[in-house]
Amino acid sequence: MSKSEAKSLANSLESFEFLLGIVIWYDILFCINMVSKNLQSESMSIDSTIEQIGGALAFFEGYRKNGFAASMNIAKELAFDMDVEPTFPVKRRVLRKKLYDENTDDEDVRSPEEAFEYDYFNIMTNMAIVSLRNRFKELKRFESIFEFLLDSKRLQSLYESEL
Template identity: 60%
Template structure:
């Protein structure tokens, strides 16, 4: 842009040193460019590197869980032992105590059948989901693809929550309970969904739950 950076130089403050202080010149007079590099540029670079590492680690975990469901070529390229390992990893990630969303053996069998029944063209995960729904004979594979396509892979929801937080809780309205703050945040975030809800039904339901039932003799 051919714009010369101009950084204002701060006036150097000379402080009297005591006799027991270190006399080495460890506090050198730094130029504005050096101060900008140390206090701003390097800090921003470190934050960017840390954020990228965190994102790639999360995407690596996501790929380990759902990598075999990405597209038809990825699914068809897996051998039987590789497909079995992917199913075991997926099943262990979504198992809760003694229950699970999918059955391990049934999921493995359904995906083996899908490897041979899917068309030869490249199909995305959404197209495979439509194929599974139309076939109506792969219940566990249907659940697996629905979980895969509904899991968020970014932090957009968290960023949206923080952007709404500063609108809800300001310095003029800083004293509120955590329950009220969570409720207002959900209402503000899910504003489009809230517009289609009848408030009269919610009020009547709340009134029926909180109604005082006093019995007078």
């Protein structure tokens, strides 16, 4: 049993879907890692944090639009170097009985590439964008509350009564 599982795992590691997934994850984790390292520096301030998260958000919004095609090109180059066929496996369509009142013209017929983009790539990038937007909104709210503490010149110019 374990021999067949190992063989199955080895076959899946040599698939084009796996290579494309690795390329996509590399891009995502590289961006997150860069921001994370910058946020951990001792000299990081709230305005720099907002700028960093805003930059990551802009990256993911651009990546959502153009990243799949770029990732496909990189994955195809890797597949060529590794002698892996740069195609998606065609999955068998599951047919089910239609009820008399169902419209049969609205069937979802997507290519395997479109299905991967929709079911994998878009979901991952959307989750990253939503998460970063939430963090960005929280930080902007925090900044608006404690804005006077963030600018040392402004803080020095305030009178004790204003503080």
